[in-house]
Amino acid sequence: MIEGEDDYRDSGLEFPADFVLGSATAAYQVEGAVREDGRGVSIWDTFSHTQGRILNGDTGDIADDHYHRLESDLDLMARLGLESYRFSIAWPRIQPAGSGAINERGVDFYARLVDGLLARGIRPIATLYHWDLPQALEDAGGWPNRDTASRFAEYASHVGNILGDRVSVWTTLNEPWCSAHLGYGSGVHAPGISNDLAALRAAHHLNLGHGLALQELRRAVTKPDAEYSVTLNFHVLRGEHETSPEAIRRIDAVGNRIFTGPMLRGAYPEDLFEDTASITDWSFVKATDLANISQPLDFLGVNYYSTNTVKMRDAAPATADDSRDPAITGSTWPGSRDVEFLDQPGPYTAMGWNIAPDGLEELLVSLHEQFPKLPLMITENGAAFDDVEIDGEVHDRDRIDYLRRHFTAAHRAMARGVDLRGYLVWSFLDNFEWNLGYAKRFGLVRVNYESLERTIKDSGRWFSELIATRRIPAPRGSER
């Protein structure tokens, strides 16, 4: 993108009155209190306590201590003026071993959270699974094991019974791509397994779990206007090389359509079967699975951060046999490790991710074209920067600029006919950024990890103004 020419820094754009504005977190990233009130062990507890898995040896043991600071964090959300709050429920708090009876003390925490939101006029958007699988289920085979999908449905039914009279929006899974391909493919996320077949089996059983859970939720929930969704992270793919179209097709298949196909069209893409034929014949997909998976949704949750540029590799791809570690038989892209990811043009966030608001506009328009009847909601967008706190203030102009440009992109997509229902900024608080620990800060609110004190960043104030006025605030003198 050429700066100045089309820099996505329009201002004054207005969002409709019913457009949902809020922020998001996930249980393991903020809660802490991992051994309290009967909570069971999750794969992220095990993984973060395994040496060498997380940068600086960080764990979610304390995280933001949100579990103990619930009331003051709720007050902070109200101060920011959030209209909606997207959180996730830790399965091992509800069912410590992933099946059977519920743990009332765990339930109590989420009841207090939801009631606290409602008391402040904030709509609760609950995600059932943001990656914290009970360790007992992993020990029984994890997501590659079909039974995990049924266990997930059982858990969904419990949660629907408990909170189904109060929660506005239900989301089954957050980013199943990460659970399958990072958890079981590359192994950089919990449970840290690297096996292509395991990753593809996991992807299917996540899809199945989504469909079964959605059916259980619809049975259990009593709030008549509750909405149902799933959140996916899409790979926005580009490339100018002559082999780029093939590379784009491959990654779109194993990264995007592996989920949208079964969930939204009731079928896996044929080309995915061909690309992965050397790994599996997909016989783990049973006759009734696709009907179970393709449940109607009220909207699709879209997480977007940056774009990818791809081409096919010049040299023959590395094979599993090349690896010196016999445990590593997988990659992030099962069946497509001969695709090369090229460096992106900057600027970048502190994650090293390129800043490309046009990618968000392109994604929203493309999803709308692919699924014209399905409303969309941005369930995550935001940026990590190396914030500095000076005298109790965080002047995070980079984050404001990032958000300004992505809100502009969202607005432009709406102007092009996309039925976009809302936008949730990642994240409410700085938090545990998975394998990168506490090194990357995404929050609208800073967390001091020594004192656990919270400080609203300038971006938090900026977002408050956007919510209050429903317009993208005009840049101030010091912002560009």
Ligand code: GCO
């Ligand atoms: C994700 C997540 C978040 C991350 C965020 C930044 O789904 O990847 O939902 O947990 O923290 O995306 O990487």
